[in-house]
Structures are given as structure tokens and as C-alpha cells.
Amino acid sequence: MSKRGLSAEEKKVKMLEIFHESADFFTMKELERLGPKLKGVNYWSFPSAAGALKQAALTKAQKEVEMVETKIQESHASIDDAEKGREDTADKGGAVDIDEQAERRKLLSIREDLTTQSAALKKELEAFGAADPAKYERKKAAVQICKDAAVRWTGEEWDDLRV
Structure with missing residues (x-):
């Protein structure tokens, strides 16, 4: 079996031994x-x-670099595909269909109104969330579990704390 070579640290140690042994x-x-x-x-x-x-x-x-460049090209292509249906036809320089533009603007305004209405309703729901009967029952059950645990840990002499 062949002998294993010395590591860099072992070589340094052996070279230092040469210096120390000879002091020259x-x-x-x-x-x-x-x-x-x-x-x-x-x-x-x-x-x-x-x-x-x-x-x-x-x-x-x-x-x-090649992989990143291909990803960039794919991203640009997907952005172009996504923007195709969102542009006004007048901006494209093609045939202008005023009815389509008006309908699109109308739908966008309706969408904006519904989004704001939805946000307002969610805010109102959060305000009334404390009076929710389902939440109240869950809290009541959690309180009972905590009371049972307190009785279990303090012993039977505190049993009269149960309500």
C-alpha cells in the first residue's frame, strides 16, 4: 500500500522543526x-x-449568464403578453373601437367601486367581530378549559372555584 502524502500543516511543522533543531x-x-x-x-x-x-x-x-439572459427574455415576453389586452386601442395606432374603450373604462370604474366597497365591508365586519356568537362560544370554551387546568394544578381543595 502506498504511503499517504503530508498535509500542508504537517509540512509547515516539519519545516519549523528544521529551523528549531539547527538554529541556523x-x-x-x-x-x-x-x-x-x-x-x-x-x-x-x-x-x-x-x-x-x-x-x-x-x-x-x-x-x-446565459440562463439569466434567457429568463430575462422570457419575462419580457410574458410582460408583453399580459399587456396586450390592457392597452387602449388608440394607443396602438390601429383601428379605434370607441364602444370597446368606453365599456372597458366603465368596467374598470365598476371594479374600483366594488373594491372600495369590499374593503369598507371588511372593515365593518372586523368592528362587529367581537359580538360574533361563534367567537363568543369559542372564548367561553377556552375559559372553561383554563379553569379546569387551574383546578387540576392547584388541587381538589380549590374545587369551589368552578363556575
């Missing part, structure tokens, strides 16, 4: 020569590996 000064050339002999430390770097990593990152970034 070394040039880089001497360290490169002594490291493998004394402690078995070998350093290497492959220039092509760095280039391959950069190329992979570039390819990934280009794919992401």
Missing part, C-alpha cells in the same frame, strides 16, 4: 535541498491545474 539561517535553495532529505517534505505545483480551475469557473459563469 537558510536560503531558499538550502531549504529546498534540506527539506526532502531531513524531513521528507516535498512541495510541488502544476501550472495547468490552476488554468483548468480558472477555465472551469469561467465556463460556469458563462452558463449562469
Whole structure:
């Protein structure tokens, strides 16, 4: 079975051992020569590996850009489709059908009136919500559950608290 290589931290420790054991000064050339002999430390770097990593990152970034551009185009297309029925025909420069425009404006105003009326009715319903019989019954049941729990935790001598 082949021997496992040293990690970067182990290499640092071994190089420090060389300095501490000898207590001497070394040039880089001497360290490169002594490291493998004394402690078995070998350093290497492959220039092509760095280039391959950069190329992979570039390819990934280009794919992401393409995906974003297609999503933008799809969004613009869906916006255009949604706006087709909402424009006035006079703005399009085509044939003007006044009856359709008037009816559309009338329907939009009716819709606006109904929306405001609905909001007012919801506000009124919230105001009368406290007097709702169903809410009252739920609160009454919750109070009874709380009273039962209080009796259970305080003991039987407080049983006369039940109403």
C-alpha cells in the first residue's frame, strides 16, 4: 500500500522543526535541498491545474449568464403578453373601437367601486367581530378549559372555584 502524502500543516511543522533543531539561517535553495532529505517534505505545483480551475469557473459563469439572459427574455415576453389586452386601442395606432374603450373604462370604474366597497365591508365586519356568537362560544370554551387546568394544578381543595 502506498504511503499517504503530508498535509500542508504537517509540512509547515516539519519545516519549523528544521529551523528549531539547527538554529541556523537558510536560503531558499538550502531549504529546498534540506527539506526532502531531513524531513521528507516535498512541495510541488502544476501550472495547468490552476488554468483548468480558472477555465472551469469561467465556463460556469458563462452558463449562469446565459440562463439569466434567457429568463430575462422570457419575462419580457410574458410582460408583453399580459399587456396586450390592457392597452387602449388608440394607443396602438390601429383601428379605434370607441364602444370597446368606453365599456372597458366603465368596467374598470365598476371594479374600483366594488373594491372600495369590499374593503369598507371588511372593515365593518372586523368592528362587529367581537359580538360574533361563534367567537363568543369559542372564548367561553377556552375559559372553561383554563379553569379546569387551574383546578387540576392547584388541587381538589380549590374545587369551589368552578363556575
